[in-house]
Amino acid sequence: MCGTDSPASINKGSLTSANGNGTRSPTCSSDRVLNLEQGDPSVFQSYWSKMEDKCTMVISGSQLMSYISDFTTLCWFMEPEFEEAVRRLHRVVGNAVVDDRYIVVGTGSTQLYQAALYALTSPGGPEPVSVVSAAPYYSAYPEETDYLRSRLYKWAGDAYEFDKNGTGPYIEVVNSPNNPDGTLREAVVKNRGDEGKLIHDLAYYWPQYTPIIRPADHDIMTFTFSKSTGHAGSRIGWAIVKDKEVARKMSKFIEMSTLGVSKDSQQRAAKIMGVICDGYKNFKSDELFFEHTRRVMAERWERLRQVVDRNQVFSLPKYPKQYCLFSGELIEPYPGFAWLEAKEEEEEIDSQKVLRGCIKVQGRTGSRFGVAQKYVRVSLLSNEEVFNQFLERLSTIKSISNGH
Amino acid sequence: MCGTDSPASINKGSLTSANGNGTRSPTCSSDRVLNLEQGDPSVFQSYWSKMEDKCTMVISGSQLMSYISDFTTLCWFMEPEFEEAVRRLHRVVGNAVVDDRYIVVGTGSTQLYQAALYALTSPGGPEPVSVVSAAPYYSAYPEETDYLRSRLYKWAGDAYEFDKNGTGPYIEVVNSPNNPDGTLREAVVKNRGDEGKLIHDLAYYWPQYTPIIRPADHDIMTFTFSKSTGHAGSRIGWAIVKDKEVARKMSKFIEMSTLGVSKDSQQRAAKIMGVICDGYKNFKSDELFFEHTRRVMAERWERLRQVVDRNQVFSLPKYPKQYCLFSGELIEPYPGFAWLEAKEEEEEIDSQKVLRGCIKVQGRTGSRFGVAQKYVRVSLLSNEEVFNQFLERLSTIKSISNGH
Incomplete structure (x- = not known):
């Protein structure tokens, strides 16, 4: 199975290892x-250990207690400081268009993916809408799509297959750079008029992982605090959305799913994004x-x-x-x-x-x-x-x- | 429609107000x-404003970054400090049995309600399981049950009606004290052997709202930080669950729904619950x-x-x-x-x-x-x-x- 002493070789279908004894070396x-x-x-x-002082979040016992951040806005549970920080970060990095776009906060991009499926489908269709993504596709899409056995949408597998043989309305998830293989991607199902809708999962479209080749500008783009700055434990994601009704439906989904998103974590994300952006503004940090x-x-x-x-x-x-x-x-x-x-x-x-x-x-x-x-x-x-x-x-x- | 000068009276079906001019007073x-x-x-x-010093949460930039809290436990995204604080709080208050029970953390009890529906149903049944609650029932149950048009479960309305005319497998949600009417409740659908399962939503079963008449001891009990201490913005809830497999399925639901629960908020909840419990231990607080x-x-x-x-x-x-x-x-x-x-x-x-x-x-x-x-x-x-x-x-x- 494995061996340190033998030269490189591959023993097809063999139970023996290269060092010949069939046991673990x-x-x-x-x-x-x-x-x-x-x-x-x-x-x-x-990196964040070195930045402790600047990034430390302090929340007193009486802060951030309400469900509501701003009831006059479409995404009423989103902290205004979080929204501002997201827009600022994208402007600094140049990886996505944010002007004249709606921001929707979610409990990680996992929740936003599901919010997007909800927003792009409607009850009453004869069949659930097919959800596809080009293989190799992110392993969580199939189960996140199907675990509740929704009549609104269903996982339909590889987008290349669907392009050849699939019919009817569909949603293609374009994950770019792609998890697992790191490639920059575009939609693969050929345009079929109004039948197809797109979700762009841009979790890894940040400069540490990939060249930023253009400011992304798609109908629905999702990002996550987990992969941008590394703060996965906070469960914070956001979507940038062109269409107001889609953004409203995504917010409604999050309302029904979790009645909002942790404000503690939204504020922490805003603070940490702010520290990153301040670094680029002042160029004072040892290393940005x-x-x-x-x-x-x-x-x-x-x-x-x-x-x-x-x-x-x-x-x-x-x-x-x-x-x-x-x-x-x-x-x-x-x-x-x-x-x-x-x-x-x-x-x-x-x-x-x-x-x-x-x-x-x-x-x-x-x-x-x-x-x-x-x-x-x-x-x-x-x-x-x-x-x-x-x-x-x-x-x-x-x-x-x-x-x- | 309304009037300040007239004596108390009710004008059935009338457009005029008691002060006779038909306009708003x-x-x-x-x-x-x-x-x-x-x-x-x-x-x-x-109350929390007065307790600021004791409750202030401080999180440095490099803390709580991982998705994982403890991969060896069933609810691997739950902070151990949170679980301990929940058990301690229930022991102090005496409102629920926690010994030999599983705790599952959720993004508010909204998410835990849906996790329970998922845990109590299985794919492949001929019909979705009926979900009922005695009217007047919490207004969010119908839409939280039906928004994804699941084939696993469906909202079936008033539990009294179901008790009279309903058939087949069902889940009854018992909300006690009940939102909206504040009554202490028990299940109303008569026992039908294995066909019925129960979720107890005990969001308001705390001493500020109701006498604690016994330590609640049901199969699935959900609670929320929002109503116990008033910290709704943190979106933290928890379930106390008797059966290991049910607890495991609820955790799996939360994994698929949001890949865990904000650790920032779990830690904050643990701290605040700890301050409450310390107060009862020391009796030093001005008012507990x-x-x-x-x-x-x-x-x-x-x-x-x-x-x-x-x-x-x-x-x-x-x-x-x-x-x-x-x-x-x-x-x-x-x-x-x-x-x-x-x-x-x-x-x-x-x-x-x-x-x-x-x-x-x-x-x-x-x-x-x-x-x-x-x-x-x-x-x-x-x-x-x-x-x-x-x-x-x-x-x-x-x-x-x-x-x-």
């Missing part, structure tokens, strides 16, 4: 499983947020590619350099996940099992993303110690098989 | 509408939380009953005194809402319209709660100024009609 395992299945963004924590995080991601990718190239067991996608409007340079994407493909030609190879069995690394199998299990997604957003451990263990894999 | 209206439709719990803010809030609610109800008795236009429910285990006294309920019934016999009288038209008070009509529109629910949880204004305006109504 002691040099490629350790007792602790590294959980790199989720994209928990711990990588950014060290996106420069720091991009550098860390670039270093991780460089080290990862070295290990992957050296042991020749997996391959990684190649990304073209593109001109980044934010940095003013031609730069490469550095996605938050490694999308590893087993080099073995056998489609049935189970790369998740290989990682788990050989080096006790928990990734997420390609089959959860609608593709073959020879693919596995591994988070690159862990803290430094876990990332180093991952590379160390990955470097010990010299061959894989599918048997255990 | 200037003494019973003011330009500002008092929004008492929602139960925004501002009444408790003054539930004693203070009960006194305020008692005073409001006394003043409200005086006004309502005096002008003879509406009636309020009478509540029996019961022995409260928490205070050790025989006490009356002081619900968070006034459930006003027009004394006029005419069923069609629209009390919401009367309040809005005559005194610019926005309540919520009985028809939203599954009963006649001669009922209207008005929040008693506003701040002092708004409550005083409400009473002042209410005292000016001397007669009502249904015509405008």
